[in-house]
Amino acid sequence: MKGEEEKKGINRRQFLGYSALGLAGLTILPSWRMADGKRIPPSDRVVLGFIGVGRQGVSDFYSFSKCPGVQVVACADVEGLKRERFKNKVEAWQKSQGIAQRCDMYEFYEDLLERRDIDAVSIATPDHWHALVTIDACRAGKDVYVQKPLAYTIREGLEMVKAVRGNQRVLQVGSQQRSDREFQTAIALVREGAIGHIETIYARVGDPPKPFDLPEQPIPGTLNWNKWMGPLNDPKIHYHPDLCPPISLKPEQDEKLWGAWRWYREMGNGYTADWGAHMFDIAQAALGMDGSGPCEYIPKGYSGAEYLTMKYINGIIMTEQPFREDDPEAKGIRFNGSKGWLKVARGYIECSDPSLLKKQEQKITEGQYEVSSPHMQNFIDAVRSRKNPIAPVEAGCSTNTLCCLANIATELQRPVKWDPVTLSFNDDNEAAGHRLHHYQYRRPYSL
Template identity: 55%
Template structure:
């Protein structure tokens, strides 16, 4: 099994990185480096790819990989627009490939246990959910900077509308930084390229809420943006009467989920789990240390799925329905008013303005189409 990783580094960075690894007496494996992902996908000796690009490229690369019969591990959020997600689901199923979504919290024991308690009725009837994720994106207001001579900025933007270059949107990343590089993903906070915290953390926390509520492949029927009338927090209403708000559940403003039932409650986030009753608590587990992503065996699940040709922990349909929840929130923010949604047909209810919104089905740069 061969996995393809497209690495784009400046030539001097690659040389310095290899020298650094050599100094550590590590074996250095030279990898092929491409400017354009299509050169990697066209290789017959590549069976699977990992896509970890900015959101505006997700659908284009993933659909092309599916059409080339490659299995795909795709970082969340699944796509930039709802239409892109719909088309990606079709591409996965039409080509019979495996696509796993990088929603690693679904492979976390704490989140799994919380969801099981909810679905087994241990909290009684779920009445509301707090899923705190953070603010929506804002228009890009970064000052224009000269484009580095060795950066193909139009290709980096690809299908996205043209915006001027700023180093925070595509910063230099080093292997051994003097300090933690905090702005490496700053593109995600701007409307032109990302969905803000609504999609960045929503793809994790709204995803867990959807899972717990049994709404995978389904979703809310009405979305109300924060600031509309007396609505203090972004609010999702489900057909069964459950209300989910993008609302902190503690003073620390922890990004996580709190399920409220008529018999109790559970708060769960990364490394945090408390409940209204000790009987709702999971057994203690040993922490493995390291970054959260390396503690959770989510990528291992993808490899197992590829080998066994079995569905991964988070298949494309689940990644899509969770991403739709996030995107609907940003569409409501864009319009500044409530929107009504049919999660079965995946269409807005009598709302031409929402139908025309850039996050439902956008117009791409000339030469790009799904």
């Protein structure tokens, strides 16, 4: 098809633009006006498909809907009611924008990936599906926005890096704090040495996962539970509505909670990864450790250790502990340097020397320091430019590896050493055989 397009003197985006016009009948695709006044022609729009359209998938759609030049044409989910809800929301939004309204539904994401008109996919499945869907999407020539944490196991994350780079794709991890002003300010100050040499970091993320203990309940007829399970092979896992929260279309009722799969060892990595993919991720970015990470993990309680402790080869120590005394459970980070300290959380930043924050704000005002666009817009910009987004696959992989290693040490109840250069445990066969390094997929799935 590409050869035929080139013979006719049109590029791929123009060809897809004409195809969309045909599908939409007499609907005219408008140009979009950017904040700087620049217009985006229909031929340069970014066509999205969504895979996993529960609570997080819908939230991601709303964020993408704020990006000029985006069109949504398809969704895939193993739960039929969630597919219908998503289709209704997308078509109502696109009608209000005067663009093609059709949003097709698929039970199997593989069918969505066969669509040649889709440029990129947004993935908000449970973590145990991230790797397979991402790898398949890359092989199908799609760019990827995938929710955090990047993967469920260490090996999955490493294979995702290979798939992204081997297929020359753009991938953005949903660690959106990297696009937030407070965190970008903190990262810049740490990197510039504003508070001196970093000695310790306190990062509050929360508890590790617990063993699965929900009672089995009947599977609803609208859910393909076998497909939801996918590669998981643990016989203890069975259906419970908390794992895939139900919704209702008549009367309309959305999920009452986040999918609880994330809190259980057999299918998730607990708060360690759920919030670690945010807070540990910012620490990694500030230290310049994207693509690397700590070399030793000491679990809470081992030889009197009060907190989960992670040691970097340069001597920096990061602990999972309260970052502010007045709110011990608040999620956030404290960097302790030789010249002072810096605390940062969502909507909050404080420094031992307040003038450093004022100076950084002045740099932003004067244009000396650029603040990233919103996270989804940053991804769309990267899709167009073919440059790395602010949270590329290597950053997501190193943070995911850190979270998995922290949980491996916690479950083994002893220190675990990791070589961030060779990406190996060296001679620790017990750690290397842990399911969070990797596990045997259920047939017919393979990584």
